[in-house]
Amino acid sequence: MDGLNDPSLDREIESLLAVEPSPEFVARVRARVANEPAPGGWRASWLLAIAGAVAVVIAAVIAWPPGELATSADPQVLSPSVADAIETVTPLGPFAPVHPVRRPPAIARVAVAPASPDRVIDIDLPEVVIADNEVKTFVALVASVRQQRFDVSVPAAPDSDTRLDVKVLPPVEPLEIEPIVKLATLQAEGDRP
């Protein structure tokens, strides 16, 4: 390997690598590639599928009926969850059987009627967790009031002219308490333990 410098070495390497593929090579690659699925085809189909799913969800949200909302300004209208519960629960008596209580829906929908009757504010409130016994008690209270089994009327204020009967208390005899100094003297004399 005398006189082996870079240019001669490079020429030798280039000579070794100066090999041409067969004339059919490109045609064979074309045939091979023709059997492959379209580049990124799966990606396009996934994009289409995702776009379709999103469109369906948006359409469902838009077309979904808003539900029966209490739009009346009547103060006696109860929230749907409470009214729903009233239908399924009998008032609690001393030995009243307890029926299963339907749990309130995950989202409580409350219609608030402001001063203007045309305007109804629809608010989605998050679920409020209330203990079952509290719900039962409240429902029983409402039912009792409706059935007039419970008097919630406020008693009338007493007349200012009416005199109240005040009983005379018996006299109380005054208590006699020994002074502390005297007690200490008796203890010193040994009369008291």
Place this chain on the structure above:
Amino acid sequence: MHERADRLAGNFVTVDEDLAREFEARLVESSTLAFRVAFSVLRQREDAEDVAQEAFAKAYRRFRQLRDRDRFRAWLVRMTFRMAIDRQRGNRRRLARESVEARLQTRLADETPRDAVMEQERAEQLWLAIDALPEKLRVVLVLAGIQGHDIREVATLLDVPDGTVKSRLFLARKQLKERLSWMA
């Protein structure tokens, strides 16, 4: 609605056609490069063509990410080299040098038999020395020896800085000369 769907479908067809056209252009301009990279490792024409063909098929599957010319060629070179190394390891026993011999025989047909034998021996020694190089040095040397690539082109193909190519090329030549001197 139908018009819109037709337009959408038409757009996809156009995109696919564009991709196919671009890939055809890349195939034509890079087929020899891929083949030679594979050949530099395998030194067997059929194996080299198989590997290059498989590399093109893989490139086609990922062609949406490889539409840029430089990126495509760099990816193709690295993939072909890696696949060729794997193939070589798989069939090392079958490491035939028939293509080298055939090429030398056709090229040296009008030369004297003695010269042909000497040149063949020298080529064998050179290939052995190249095979013995570490992969990083070997691929730089091979790429620099293919189609007259300069430092910058090799750096682009390997996605490394120019300085890295220079230093690797220097080391590769140095080790090659040492091995060839030792063989001589």
